[in-house]
Amino acid sequence: MATVPNAAPNAVGTAAAGRDDRPAPPPVVVRLQPEGETRTFDRVNTALQLLNRLGLLPTMALVIRNGGLLTPDVRIRPGDELEVRRVTSSG
Amino acid sequence: MKCKRCKAPAVVALPSHHAGFCPDCYKIFFARQVERAIHGQRLFSHEDRILVALSGGKDSLALMLELGRQGYDVTGLHVDLAIPDSSAAARAVVEGFCAEHGFALRVVELEREGLAIPLVKARLKRPICSACGKIKRYFFNKVALDEGFTVLATGHNLDDEVARLFANTLRWDRAYLADQGPLLPPENGFARKVKPLYRLSEFETANYAFLMGIDYHTAPCPYSTGASFTGHKKLWADLEHRSPGQKLAFYELFLKQGREAFAAQERRVGAAVAPCPECGYPTSAEICGVCRVRRALAGEGGGPGVGGDLDDRDD
Numbered sequence: 001m002a003t004v005p006n007a008a009p010n011a012v013g014t015a016a017a018g019r020d021d022r023p024a025p026p027p028v029v030v031r032l033q034p035e036g037e038t039r040t041f042d043r044v045n046t047a048l049q050l051l052n053r054l055g056l057l058p059t060m061a062l063v064i065r066n067g068g069l070l071t072p073d074v075r076i077r078p079g080d081e082l083e084v085r086r087v088t089s090s091g
Numbered sequence: 092m093k094c095k096r097c098k099a100p101a102v103v104a105l106p107s108h109h110a111g112f113c114p115d116c117y118k119i120f121f122a123r124q125v126e127r128a129i130h131g132q133r134l135f136s137h138e139d140r141i142l143v144a145l146s147g148g149k150d151s152l153a154l155m156l157e158l159g160r161q162g163y164d165v166t167g168l169h170v171d172l173a174i175p176d177s178s179a180a181a182r183a184v185v186e187g188f189c190a191e192h193g194f195a196l197r198v199v200e201l202e203r204e205g206l207a208i209p210l211v212k213a214r215l216k217r218p219i220c221s222a223c224g225k226i227k228r229y230f231f232n233k234v235a236l237d238e239g240f241t242v243l244a245t246g247h248n249l250d251d252e253v254a255r256l257f258a259n260t261l262r263w264d265r266a267y268l269a270d271q272g273p274l275l276p277p278e279n280g281f282a283r284k285v286k287p288l289y290r291l292s293e294f295e296t297a298n299y300a301f302l303m304g305i306d307y308h309t310a311p312c313p314y315s316t317g318a319s320f321t322g323h324k325k326l327w328a329d330l331e332h333r334s335p336g337q338k339l340a341f342y343e344l345f346l347k348q349g350r351e352a353f354a355a356q357e358r359r360v361g362a363a364v365a366p367c368p369e370c371g372y373p374t375s376a377e378i379c380g381v382c383r384v385r386r387a388l389a390g391e392g393g394g395p396g397v398g399g400d401l402d403d404r405d406d
Contacts, residue, residue, distance in 0.1 A: 071104040
């Protein structure tokens with residue numbers, strides 16, 4: 001499936017890495033269902049922020065990490081692999 | 092976030108209930124919402140034989156599983172639409188689900204009935220979704236009555252019901268407003284029809300399906316240009332986000348304060364329903380919509396008009 005990089009660049013990650021030689025944190029990888037599309041995000045703090053970035057309200061999708069559901073307040077870690085499963089049936 | 096009941100870490104947050112739940116407590120919450128719908132609306136009892144329409148989607152499978160867990164006498168019914176690259180997958184999901192949980196299952200094959208949806212689509216001069224829905228409801232009702240089931244249950248959830256109520260209200264469609272609700276009594280050749288998930292949103296059903304490990308069919312119908320009332324559902328999602336609980340209040344207050352006004356008027360001036368002279372299915376037209384489709388497929392007349400009559404209540 002297509003992998004689409006996050007449209008909003010991580011200004012903090014790239015600039016900071018250049019100044020202090022620290023490697024940029026690994027991106028958050030998000031698989032969108034039912035489309036099957038994969039997107040990456042350089043920095044996402046919470047599940048709610050991720051849904052906001054995807055244009056979804058908290059009751060529009062399940063956020064899944066390691067086989068478990070996340071509530072909107074749960075923190076997202078660099079390198080997390082997530083699934084966002086929209087709940088609205090599409091026909 | 093902590094579970095409202097047991098204070099363990101929550102995995103589901105429900106703004107409309109000002110609550111979060113852990114997996115075990117969420118299943119209890121879900122079961123109680125279904126129980127409240129069944130008892131509050133007097134949908135059915137443990138004495139009933141319940142036929143559950145199973146599409147393979149999360150709502151119908153979640154309904155079947157929960158009713159089974161609550162000890163009701165349930166049998167599944169799947170209508171195989173014979174749509175290439177779609178129907179076989181949906182049927183396999185339903186058959187796998189019923190086998191896994193030990194549920195009895197009936198399957199109606201539209202190809203054997205001479206009503207394969209691709210054939211109907213090729214013959215129709217209008218979008219297929221209306222005719223497809225009508226054909227499915229025809230067989231839901233027929234199997235329920237022919238095989239002695241006392242209740243026909245569908246997996247319509249709160250979002251489905253609110254979107255439909257909103258659409259009916261925008262048109263002030265008296266006949267549909269008179270009939271909309273989680274219980275339609277058995278009358279005029281129709282089976283008793285119930286919607287036990289009417290208090291639960293699509294989000295809530297999806298969480299239940301996930302936590303119960305239900306493997307459901309997600310691919311959209313290739314003939315559909317989008318789900319029914321998708322635009323209305325988006326409007327209502329925004330309203331609900333700003334004012335949690337508004338969806339359920341809108342629907343339940345309609346049941347309590349609005350529906351009877353439309354029902355009373357419909358009883359006075361509504362179209363009469365009579366058995367179709369060809370198949371006996373109730374209809375307000377000369378012959379029912381499914382028989383009109385059959386005639387069209389047999390080459391009699393032009394493409395069938397399948398809407399406008401009342402030979403299916405509340406789709």
